[in-house]
Amino acid sequence: MTIVVNVSDAAVSDDVEDVLSTYSLGSCIGVCAYDPAAHVAGMLHFQLPSGAMDPQRAQQNPFMFADTGMERLLRLMAEKGADRRRLRVKLAGGAQMLNDNNLFNIGRRNQTAIRKVLWQYGLLIDREDLGGNSPRTLYMKVADGTVTVKSGARTAVL
Amino acid sequence: MGFRFLIVDDSATTRAIIRRTIRLTGVPADVILEASNGIEALQILTCEKVDLVLADLHMPLMDGVELMKHMQCDAALATIPVVIVSAEPNVSRIEELTKNGVRGHLRKPFTPESLRALIEETLGVAHA
Numbered sequence: 001m002t003i004v005v006n007v008s009d010a011a012v013s014d015d016v017e018d019v020l021s022t023y024s025l026g027s028c029i030g031v032c033a034y035d036p037a038a039h040v041a042g043m044l045h046f047q048l049p050s051g052a053m054d055p056q057r058a059q060q061n062p063f064m065f066a067d068t069g070m071e072r073l074l075r076l077m078a079e080k081g082a083d084r085r086r087l088r089v090k091l092a093g094g095a096q097m098l099n100d101n102n103l104f105n106i107g108r109r110n111q112t113a114i115r116k117v118l119w120q121y122g123l124l125i126d127r128e129d130l131g132g133n134s135p136r137t138l139y140m141k142v143a144d145g146t147v148t149v150k151s152g153a154r155t156a157v158l
Numbered sequence: 159m160g161f162r163f164l165i166v167d168d169s170a171t172t173r174a175i176i177r178r179t180i181r182l183t184g185v186p187a188d189v190i191l192e193a194s195n196g197i198e199a200l201q202i203l204t205c206e207k208v209d210l211v212l213a214d215l216h217m218p219l220m221d222g223v224e225l226m227k228h229m230q231c232d233a234a235l236a237t238i239p240v241v242i243v244s245a246e247p248n249v250s251r252i253e254e255l256t257k258n259g260v261r262g263h264l265r266k267p268f269t270p271e272s273l274r275a276l277i278e279e280t281l282g283v284a285h286a
Contacts (some may be wrong), residue, residue, distance in 0.1 A: 014177060065180075100283050115269065119270060122178075122182055124179075124182050124183065124270050124271055125269075
């Protein structure tokens with residue numbers, strides 16, 4: 001079954017038949033985390049770097065932000081039996097979208113934010129497809145953690 | 159059996175970051191030793207077995223270049239691989255060091271992933 005992760009959203013699955021997917025990754029970043037031993041997959045689609053920017057919004061929807069989103073995602077994955085020390089992490093997104101005149105440089109700031117958050121959790125990034133100017137679509141198979149990124153005509157396995 | 163590392167940098171913060179990154183890579187690390195300059199590094203190297211040295215270039219008392227020269231002159235130390243982790247902007251200087259035995263170079267500021275790749279490549283360890 002395909003599980004769609006919306007903007008400012010996350011999903012976790014341990015069903016090997018599932019594929020997690022998310023769309024419209026522009027300046028947003030999609031985080032894929034996978035425990036290969038427990039076959040638990042988690043995907044987060046966050047928009048902004050830090051919940052400190054808007055604590056009320058962060059409380060209402062933690063998945064909007066890199067820090068609160070990762071905290072919640074890791075907790076959800078642990079509840080399904082994932083061990084953080086085994087997690088393989090892959091990232092996609094963080095683009096500079098040409099239609100936002102890059103005033104706030106959100107894509108770049110999201111990249112910095114997620115690197116910092118992952119470091120704090122002791123997680124290294126296995127593969128990444130970040131930056132550029134184009135939106136991305138992201139898929140992750142729960143069966144084996146395979147992550148595929150599509151952007152325009154380009155398709156790549158991370 | 160794990161590897162034995164020596165981190166040589168006058169910044170305690172940088173040493174801590176490198177130490178933590180080594181732990182996070184999953185590369186088996188029996189011991190991670192630290193020195194704040196080349197002299198301390200040589201003192202450690204003369205009495206401890208080390209599999210990989212990660213050294214800054216610009217340090218007080220004895221810098222990374224002098225440390226390399228001393229290691230190259232000692233038969234017991236000359237075979238220990240050294241990678242430079244430095245903010246040194248001069249590419250030709252780094253290339254010169256590579257000719258003198260440096261096995262790899264990482265420019266500061268670095269990501270932990272790039273340090274992991276350099277360690278794995280230098281030690282010949284496959285990414286887990």
